[in-house]
Amino acid sequence: MGLLEQWQATAYNENLGQAQLQQFWATYFEKEKNVYAELLKNPGEKIEGTVAELAERFGLDTMSMVGFLDGIDESLTEANPLADDLAEDTVVNLNYDLESLYKNMVDAKADWLYGLPEWEEIFDEEKRTELFKEAKQMNTIRKAPKVYPNDPCPCGSGKKYKKCCGRK
Numbered sequence: 001m002g003l004l005e006q007w008q009a010t011a012y013n014e015n016l017g018q019a020q021l022q023q024f025w026a027t028y029f030e031k032e033k034n035v036y037a038e039l040l041k042n043p044g045e046k047i048e049g050t051v052a053e054l055a056e057r058f059g060l061d062t063m064s065m066v067g068f069l070d071g072i073d074e075s076l077t078e079a080n081p082l083a084d085d086l087a088e089d090t091v092v093n094l095n096y097d098l099e100s101l102y103k104n105m106v107d108a109k110a111d112w113l114y115g116l117p118e119w120e121e122i123f124d125e126e127k128r129t130e131l132f133k134e135a136k137q138m139n140t141i142r143k144a145p146k147v148y149p150n151d152p153c154p155c156g157s158g159k160k161y162k163k164c165c166g167r168k
Contacts, residue, residue, distance in 0.1 A: 002085040003051065007066040031064050032071065033112050039094065040118035047094040051086065054094065062088055071108075075101040098122060099131055106135035
């Protein structure tokens with residue numbers, strides 16, 4: 001079993017009680033917050049190394065590093081080989097797109113992450129507000145306006161809907 005599968009088996013273990021899972025996630029989120037705070041201090045820095053090296057660099061155990069890699073994966077400029085048997089000696093990167101990272105934090109409702117003070121040095125308040133709105137709109141489902149039988153057909157034929165596309 002690869003490291004990612006081990007992480008998922010631990011993090012989403014339905015056999016653990018709710019209190020144990022809450023404690024697990026609270027501990028993990030605190031570690032995650034510290035890593036992001038460290039990463040955002042040098043936003044342009046290219047970071048690469050093995051899973052074990054990065055875990056040591058950020059003061060994490062291997063499983064927490066794998067969870068971190070799983071979480072940041074959608075924000076990376078170059079995807080890591082997570083699905084393939086991820087091991088401690090697998091070379092990975094933490095080179096992320098700042099805007100994607102911020103929006104993904106908002107999408108995950110991780111206010112402890114998108115609210116980090118380090119973001120203030122990267123984006124001004126106006127930009128953070130703009131990214132926040134974009135992130136919220138990404139998952140908003142909009143219904144097309146209802147077309148009634150006597151309305152002009154949306155295909156642009158000039159006919160009434162009931163005499164055109166509404167017949168089908």
